[in-house]
Amino acid sequence: MNDYSIFDIIGPIMIGPSSSHTAGACRIGYTAQNIIKLPITEVEFVLYGSFAKTYKGHGTDIALLGGFLGLKPDDERLVDAFKIAENRGLKYSFVTSEDDIDHPNTVKIIAHTNRLEKWEIIGVSIGGGKMIIRSINGIEVQYTGDYNTLVTHHRDSSGMLARIATILSESRINIAFMKLYREEKGLKAIGIIETDEDIEQQVIDELLRLNGMLYVNVIGKIYE
């Protein structure tokens, strides 16, 4: 609670009715589609805890889907999320689960891309419109969306992180936080690198040329 700024105390500007069940849910959806980036054909939202019990009353379903369509929490088009999804040919569904989870406001997003890849992203809405992405395809992460963020999917090998850092420093991008997660030694790893500066396409291209780099994307920061 200690790092609340004026944008939290007198904000966020948002579509009601609930900062945790509407604005936070929207941000989880928004971030998830930003992590995946590829065109998505089908998405399923699995709702847990309080999300599962009260999602209809708070428009959590509308907010999650709207966010997933790229709308931000203050976008008035959110209320038309179902219609927008249908127009874009995105198949969507909502499922509730009784499974025990750590946090009452949890959602698992299962998305299928046009390349037939399946993504699983778990997010929690932690209050005041803030959220944390807890898991990306089974790999545990702690991603908050407070900074411009580079997400790298690469093979777990020695020196990879150093090479990524070199490319960033040569482009004068300052790393604020950097975390590495891996499935298992020597297999796939995910790097989450939060930066002060914007990350340009040229930097992404350079990273993609690294041996062992599978996939790179950039998530613009989602807070004021």
Added chain:
Amino acid sequence: MKFSNSLDVIAYCNEHEVPLHTASMDYEIQKTGRSYGYIRDYLRSVLGVMSNAVHLGITDVDNHIKGKIIGNDSVLLKKRYENKKTVCGKTIAIAVSYALSTMEVNASMGKVVASPTAGSCGVLPAVLITMKERFDLNEDQLIEGLLAANMVGSVVARNATISGAEGGCQAEVGTASAMASAAVVHMMGGTPEQAFNAAAMCFKNLLGLVCDPIAGLVESPCAKRNGMGAANALMCAEMALSGIASIIPFDEVVEAMYRIGKTMPPSLRETSMGGLATTKTGIQINTELFK
């Protein structure tokens, strides 16, 4: 610059001979790294959203703007104060109608400013727009009011909580009311001490207020409690401006609020497991909505 509590804020104002809104702006620039212009522009858009929400509900005579339980109450109240001699004076009646209006907009999935939360988003706009109309305040003065309100909310968030799940309604509507009251005192030319006195009195009147939303929705009793928070803010500002001080200083009141919140049973902290939510009618509404 570090503002741990209201004493730090008041000391900064006195030492640098600056008004409360300048202290707030300096602090936010330092904390967020954003420019003066960026923060001002943001607050300008905040005022735009607040002003819209205040007027959308009270002019919605066809009752399109409603939630699952609430709607149209702001229109009823407006009709009364425009046609009848009011019981509590027109200013209070207007402020309450604006708070109800904003909460109706929020419940209908309209655009609001969570200040500090969505559940308490009616108080600050209601008070600011009422003051704007009553004293013909300009945008600059309202932005100064917002900045003063921010200083109060910031100290509460730092030392206690602004979440109903942690501290009950006293933490949400209580904080919103304290913020709004400080804004009024500031815009009326009161001192930083008076602003925090008003905020302290606001909290004292709302200590112990539980969060017991019917059917888990941000609607009832939330909307009317926002109305009460607005009226309370105006009343406490009036007292503070007259020179009345809070017997217990602001920072200690905030500490008490936090302690009370922590001793509240979870059933009365936004879980809808107690209070009004589990009355006969409360349960009935819940069953009908989610059967």
